[in-house]
Amino acid sequence: SLSDRLTATFKNLRGKGRLSEADVDATVREIRRALLDADVALPVVKQFTAAVRERALSDEVSGALNPAQQVVKIVNDQLVEILGGQSRRLQFAKNPPTVIMLAGLQGSGKTTLAGKLGKWLNGQGHKPLLVACDLQRPNAVNQLQVVGQRAGVQVFAPEPGNGVGDPVAVARAGVAEAVSRQHDIVIVDTAGRLGIDAELMQQATDIRDAVSPDEVLFVIDAMIGQDAVQTAQAFADGVDFTGVVLSKLDGDARGGAALSVAQVTQRPVMFASTGEGLDDFEPFHPDRMASRILDMGDVLTLIEQAEKAFDNKDAEALASKLEGGEDFDLNDFLTQMASLRNMGSIKKMIAMMPGAAQMREQLEAFDEREVDRVEAIVRSMTPHERTNPKILNGSRRSRIARGSGMTVTDVNQLMERFSQAQKMMRQMRSGKGMPNMPGMGG
Ligand code: GDP
């Protein structure tokens, strides 16, 4: 599966210090193969991998992440972006009723969705009316009536036994009924065929023109696979639509269709249908779908937390201070310790993360109480002492120990660790190749 392939690829990246072009290319090749296996359409795969490659090679890399995490994040961000970024809400009409029209192949889940949407909107205080415009199949009108009853919403249907009937006229009459009975939302169910069909596409277009919907939702079965692009394109060219509903996500489809449809039509996926029951329905969350496609939810959560913990502002402030020739002092040491405390909160999650052994060791050795001790000691120093640690002689140290409730040994140990950190900072600075900076010893 796609997730297995990506996991295997990322395993190869773990432990490497930085991303080389060869690393990125190897990863992109795997992502490409994996997406094709997951039935994502070829043009979509090409665009996707090109974008991932470009992002991975550009220097928008985060100091908080290791290379493997960075690639996961880039792939994930790219997926979320194509899937529509933020979840989009339904667009309501300024003058009710809001008309929502459903379109899609037969069996995609339109009639079921009419009930789900109706129930959901009803629960939000709306008063939807379902309109039965599928007059193609003998039982379709009755099916919507049953669904409406179960959903607890009213259904407008043509009188039975009136011949075939005109779905456009029914749609019009349905909206008129909604106006007179003060329904604020109309959901228009339409007919579909098993394949793309010019006649039915025209019928859907005629219904659309008759009722000017605020939303046209294209319903597509997530299991459709490679046919997703062709079907979506046909509906985009035919009736056109404002949003996509992905149905049957309770199956084991990885979501390749979502990616294809969203990319090819540039329309957001708005809802997900996840079963035959009327409550098996939810607004679509691009980020959740992306982690479903990646199947790496735990890792993504971890990445999010690590980025939060790593306060870029602090790091940048410290860097510019050091570059300005100032020395690393006890205030900086305290800031660093405080950011470690944030890392401590993700310690429990580290167990979920495959690889990254070095980071795990560091985190496991980290004791949050240690930060408390350091904080107590540094806070007992005067501002002058914090910026000039050299003046901390014996009598100052015993005063600080008393003030912070620690022993002199604790204070000495802290100063020892601080000296090491300071030395490291000086080395890093000289490693950056700034030999002419003022204030640099040696
Ligand atoms: P329509 O022809 O587009 O109106 O599709 P229907 O609403 O009649 O659905 C076709 C079949 O798919 C029915 O048996 C539904 O119960 C089933 N179905 C619809 N949505 C879902 C879903 O999200 N998950 C599953 N498992 N079945 C669904």
Ligand code: MG
């Ligand atoms: Mg139907």
